[in-house]
Amino acid sequence: MTGRAEVRERTLPEMETGMFKELKISVPWGHIAIKAWGSSQGQPVLCLHGWLDNVNTFDRLIPLLPPGFHYVAMDFRGHGLSSHRAPGVLYHFEDFVSDVLRVVTSLKWNRFSLITHSFGGIVGGMFSCMFPDMVYKLILLDSLPFILETKEIENLLSYKRKMIEHMMQVETTPFRPPTVLRLPDMLERSRKVNPQVGEDGEKILLQRGAREEAGGLVLNRDRRLKQMESCIEFISQARFLSFIKKTQARILLIKSTRGFFNLRREDDQDGKLVESTVDLLKSALKERFKFVTVTGNHYIHLNAPQVVAGMIGSFLESGPKLGARL
Template identity: 60%
Template sequence: MGLFSELKLAVPWGHIAAKAWGSPKGRPVLCLHGWLDNANSFDRLIPLLPRDLYYVAMDFRGHGLSSHFGPGLCCHFQNFVSETRRVVEALKWKRFSILGHSFGGFVGGMFSCVFPEMVDELIMLDSLPFALDTNEVDNLLTYKRKAIEHTLQLDAAAKKPPRVLSLEETLQRLLKANTQLGEECGKILLQRGTTRVATGVVMNRDRRMDLLEHCMEFVSRERAVLFIKKLQARVLLIKALQGYYDVRRENDNKKEPVVFMVDTLKSVLKERFQYVEVPGNHYVHMQQPNRVAGVVSSFLESEDRLQAQLEPLASATQTPSSQGP
């Protein structure tokens, strides 16, 4: 499982890059990384997971080795849900599991509600299925305005060459912007997140995505409940005790949205939902992968899953013959 292969999937705006572990004949698991991270986010965790599964970690558009958004376009949350659907279509997957960290959990959660018949398990690492608007109502229009203005500014500066820094300078800037990441994990992400040039490295990421809240889709409590009722997947939420509690970092100490979401998932999904807290910060899956690997492995291999596979989904739109992985 230390061995992986690189994938390059064609999309209308270019390509989506991904890396895969295991045999394509195994049960598929799509791995979705966090905001401004990339597929290398799963390098340390996946080798500890069940070896008979097929793991594909994609680089979201504008991250890692994937193509950027087209010129002049803003980054909208729905785009990431849409490109996830394109990826599984290219892989010819009908049923699969999702393993999402942070922003990848938001995308995986929304995808699992929009396409409930496709997702067997949804696993979220220090994430939630949606970003609640609890702390955001007064800011939503401001976010939309700033996203448009930021895009216009970058369009005006697009003719300037990208900034070149040494790898060490780039690493230190990354660690300053993300205090929970740690030097070793930062180096892992920069392996895929930078391109070497003659005088140093340049960042690969699309600069239109500098601020997460500018393109997030914030969901009301009422809509969150309605969306969760659409889920057919079994759901595992692993919360890092020293991790993030809100999209906006100044709200990190406000745990109420997480409490509401966990209570709602328990109430609606009942035995199909599992909640586990682990010591560690937002990047515990990279820094101490053993703390989450056992929980994830047990969930993927549980007997409850096997029983669910034998029972047809009540609201699935596909015929039984087309529901195989």
């Protein structure tokens, strides 16, 4: 990346409350949309959302966290209010990692903490190892910093093929207007796809994840984003240990009892994927790693943020303080 990305502040009705700001960061393919809470002089914290979600996933959590921090949540490319990739260009895992660097470079952050959920945790984990001097603390909400390959090595080529085929299908299908749905219908469809969010949580996500069209709502996200597996880097235990030893961050992993890895991965119905990963983190990071289990589902930070806000706040406030720009 050459130069510093431009930050342009948008004037939105919500900004009048003084609770948060909406901004756009210019990038070569368009912009990355971000949402910021607190004074820019506070300790910097970047928040990374899950697959096909957006920054509104943190709307209920951040107001419960300690003041004195500058919380910034970013929409990944192709998500929320951020620009989509150009036609003919696939989405790759490293793209999302580079989005993090673009945002913090624009904000002039040299060192910061991360609050991450689901796919955002995998991105944050890789970033913490690639740029170890930049990440002070990494908080993983029902996520893992890397995904062990387990049996997935047998499926990698299939995932990559499906990604390419899906992109080609989207591009070669004759243009038709996007599907417009009334709010009740969109909520019903969302419940079938992702029942853990809940109706209230889904309404919060749709405030940013959909736009109004004549007759109803249309989803904002890029239609080429279909399967998360096509944008994840699966790694072996040996590579995991090699990578995680690079990070300088202190890591807090909060695992929900009815979370993502219990329900949606066939290879982990018995929880061994999480157990193996936690064991590796303990052996590599020692006292820099903390693991907590809470009762709830994958979206506990959105559905019941009071359950996790205290432990997140305590973790952020522990240790030496960071300035907004070091």
